[in-house]
Amino acid sequence: MTKQGEEAICALCRHKAKLELSHLIPSFVFRWLKDTSPTGHLRMADNINKRVQDGFKEKLLCRNCEQKFSIWENAFNKEFFSRATAKKEISLNYSPSLALFGASIVWRLAVARSTSEARQELNAGQRIILENGADRWRKFLSGEVSNYGTYSIHLFDQWRLHDAVHEDLPGNWNRYLSRYVEIDFPSTSKEEDLMVYAKLGPISVFAHLSRPKHQWIGTRIRPNGGQYLSSKVSLPSNLFEYYRYRSSKGFATAKAISENQSNKIDEALVKDIERTVSSEAFTELQLDVNRFGSDAFKKKGKN
Secondary structure, three states: OOOOOOEEEOOOOOOEEEEEEEEOOOHHHHHHHHHOOOOOOEEEOOEEEEEEOOOOEEEEEEHHHHHHHHHHHHHHHHHHHHHHHOOOOOEEEEOHHHHHHHHHHHHHHHHOHHHHHHHOOOOHHHHHHHHHHHHHHHHHHOOOOOOOOOOEEEEEEOHHHOOOOOOOOOOOHHHHHHHOEEEEOOEOOOOOOEEEEEEEOOEEEEEEOOOOOOOOEOOEOOOOOEEEEHHHOEOOHHHHHHHHHHHHHHHHHHOOOOHHHHHHHHHHHHHOHHHHHHOHHHHHHHHHHHHHHHHHOOOOOOO
16 A cells, blocks of 8 residues: 555556546446435445445546546446436437446456455456456557457446336345446456456446457447447346346345434435435436335345
């Protein structure tokens, strides 16, 4: 860990410089979450009983590289994220900055110290595969190469999944799809089957470190730019099952909140009832209640 004002090696350009506190998930995602929540506060899954003001950060990049990331993040926020959070159909011709944004997300998750615990669940071969992918993404981001090589990056908005028909959906389905922020390294027992996953509220970013064995239609982000159409996106059925698993896991974590913290949340909700009922978070809760009834507040099978 570097001390205040101390220089270290930038993870991207590899020059020695004073490092900035870099967000692993862009700050605009957390600003949106706070602005559209009933209380204006955040809680993280790794410590659900502690209220926080921002997402995970660590000293990763020098100022010049941090500014590059900010340019790509601002473009993504304006062209893509703002439309997704407004639940608008997305149809756009995107520039190479979208590929740079996607690569910047999966790269920082692959190299950050704060995600090392999640990466430890991978076997030795998968960790090597991830390191090789991260090295290629770093070279792409720094301009040393013009593409991702054999890897692919996929990005899409998730609104088409809200109306999915299934007999065993978790009671937080709408809230998970629209508002959860999380990271994961999905894998199977086969060494080469590995992805990097980042969920930015209503948007998912996946990086495949091997050729996808199922069809992902309309989601692949081309390094030189291309066209994205929400209406043309088609996702493989096994991805739906993965979302179901992640949603259920997130629901279990949320239910682990202490009685003391739960009471504090209730007090905050009642304190500004107008903000509560007009918030986007409350709207998503209402959708879950309308669909799942009391199961929107507890896991199925629990009293």
